[in-house]
Amino acid sequence: MKQEFNADYWQNRYQLGQTGWDVGAITPPLREYFDQLTNKGQRILMPGCGNAYEAEYLFRxxxxxxxVADVAEAPLHRFSERVPDFPKDQLLLQDFFELDSQFDLIVEQTFFCAIDPSLRPDYARRCAELLVPGGKLVGLLFDTTFEHAGPPFGGSREEYRAYFEPYFEFLHFETAYNSIPPRQGRELFMELKKLGS
Known part of the structure; x- marks a missing residue:
């Protein structure tokens, strides 16, 4: 029987502490990218945010x-406790695929690898729909396969390129040079710009 990765599934994993992908802090590739951003007025979305260390870094x-958006309440609650001054109306207990807003930047960090791989084409399309003209999708993707059943689910840059090419211009799509040691050589850093803008 196929596992359904729904809100109950993720809520349970967070409550049990089954979050091996969570490194406990913002990772160097995204920190370095964020440090060069200058437009503090832009609207930024982190879907499937989990503990959202990247969102905390940006907000600070x-x-x-x-x-930040997640289907599970537990990580949003923890984030709110950790960052009490973060606006409550910017904590979205929602399915990414049902969001209805516009953003300048979408940050991908271990959400793409957590969804059922059959949803990857929908993910790429939905990102494009949620971005304003000229908007960007930036983040990290696992460029590897995993021995265990997912999530996380791995894949290859060739596979990923096919999902994003219909909607995005590829500004950067290379192996991250500054990944944390366990992910060295196994992560792609992407910076994609919405086409037609």
Whole structure:
């Protein structure tokens, strides 16, 4: 029987502490990218945010229009306790595929690898729909396969390129040079710009 990775599934994993992908802090590739951003007025979305260390980092740097979305309440609750001044209306207990808003930047960090791989084409399309003209999708993807059953689910850059090419211009799509040691050589850093803008 096929596992359904729904809100109950993720809530249970967070409550049991089954979050091996969570490194407990923002990872170097995204920190370095964020440090070069200057437009603090942009609307930023982190879908499938989990503990959202990246959103905390952005918010602390003055990116006050940062939104986090997850189907599980547990990580949003923990994030709210950790960052009590983060606006409650920017904590979205929602399915990414049902969001209805517009953003300048979408940050991908271990959400793409957590969804059922059959949803990857829908993910790429939905990102494009949620972005304003000229908007960007930035983040990390696992460029590897995993021995265990997912999530996380791995894949290859060739596979990923096919999902995103219909909607995005590839500004950067290379192996991250500054991944944390356990992920060295197994992560792609992507910076994609919405086509037609």
């Amino acid at each position: 740097k003055g990116f006050v229009h940062t939104y």
